[in-house]
Amino acid sequence: MNKSIVKNIVSCPNCSCDKYWKVRRGGLLCVKCRSEYRPPPPPVRLSQNQWRTIVRWFVLEQSVSIISEQSGISRYKVMKALQHIRKLMRSQTLDVFQGEVEVDATLYGRVKNRPFRKYTRTKSNSKPDQVIFGALCRGGFVKAKLVSGYDAEMFRYLLKEWVAPGSIIYSSSFKYFPDLKSIGFVHRTVNMKKSIHLGEGYHINGLKGFWGYLKTKLSSRGGIRRERVGLYLAEYVWRYNNRDKSTKEKIHTIIKLIKNTTNI
Template sequence: MDVVSLSTLASDREKTVSYLREKGLLVTYTRCPFCGSEHIGEVRREKYKCYQCRKEWSIRRGSIFEGMKLSWEKILWAMKLFEMEVTAHKAALQLRLSYEVTLRLYTLFRKAIWVHTQKEGKSLLEGEVEMDESYFGGKRKGKRGRGAAGKIPVFGILERGGKVQVEVVEQVSAEELVRLAVAKVKRGSLVYTDRFKSYDGLVSYGFRHKRIDHGKRFANGKVYINGIEGFWSYAKGRLLQHHGVSVERFPLYLKELEWRYNHREEDLFELLLDVLREYSQVADNR
């Protein structure tokens, strides 16, 4: 959704509520959620009442926005700013909200994306696939790359012409990397890696395997891992704007970047609405 269309929608409360109901983000009650009576009605703005059991509920009941006192206008604009990769700090200033409230919204969006990527990650990658690992963390003195202290190791798999999947790993051991390869890539696929020894066992698990020696060159015909290395550059560049991400929140940011990269040619605002609808359904089943 473009900015002009969003501005028109967000300025009309009734249209916004109808839009969110249409997208499945607000529950439409035809019966009382307490006693099941059909004798219900709107008694005040965004408040409903059952005339049998006399109980009331908010229009936000049963939604992921339950308990939030923000206007629909600000919630929609927060979604747009998130889509545009405006940081929570800058979004808080533009929305005239506290940083804590804005971060709460952004974290909700990222949790929904994380759940969605777990579902997407069940589809096996296949064909020509690149694998590599990278290390994320703040600027520190000392060793860089493999074996660097204080860094977060991340394993990535990219299907050429397809999607990327990335996971935080405790260590880049052969057991861990091969386990993820078997879980995420179809047997028989052609896997490209560098010469890191942790990839030695791929052939014995049914993969075809070719390596590039980065000590000599970065590509040898079709033997290269430039695709997954391009994702690492993309992810690290995007993370710099946040000026530091905690270890606890890092997986949420990482999966957000995976989602953005995989859907970079699509309307991310509309996709975010779909992701939030999925998340609300998961939350209802907990």
């Protein structure tokens, strides 16, 4: 039996432990309670070759209709497969950030031709209901999540989950990032207008760069259904974090993700 421990998003139905050994015929053996189970079936029936084809076109950022046309797989199946890939990306977890971390929140609105508005320009009485909260580890990855509004408690909760204590956090002086020192971070506030005078490192340009990337990508898709914004966000976080990989490596990573979590 080839035993290799994989930490993943599939978990044991018996004890919900997420560590397992791979055993014969696609079975998984729980490390903790030793019960054998299978990962959930995919949402559509596709052969391994068809999955591979869809993933290749997906990595190349082709639309559902082009993928369907090129592969001969029905639009419905392609759509289901892409949603499945995005869901897997959304449930993947990155290691906890350490070191210098930039933090920011941005509003995802439904203003025509302006999918993003800066929170500074929002009138105080208007209710932002789709807010994207993000953190970028300098020299590393981005984490971002769609939250229901500007909520200081939620931001603190996510930071505690995402970033190791003792890390240096850079944020704007926005009131929703209060007193991060009390939860164990070194908090450096960036005054957006005077950042030059505060010395090196006092900026959140890395994360602003990611917002720009995200904004371009989301608007290029045209209208995204409200309930799907979170899935597309997960896709672009993944793409951004894997931007240095070659097309081949990206395909390989996604195929591995599907195989590790789905019984295909």
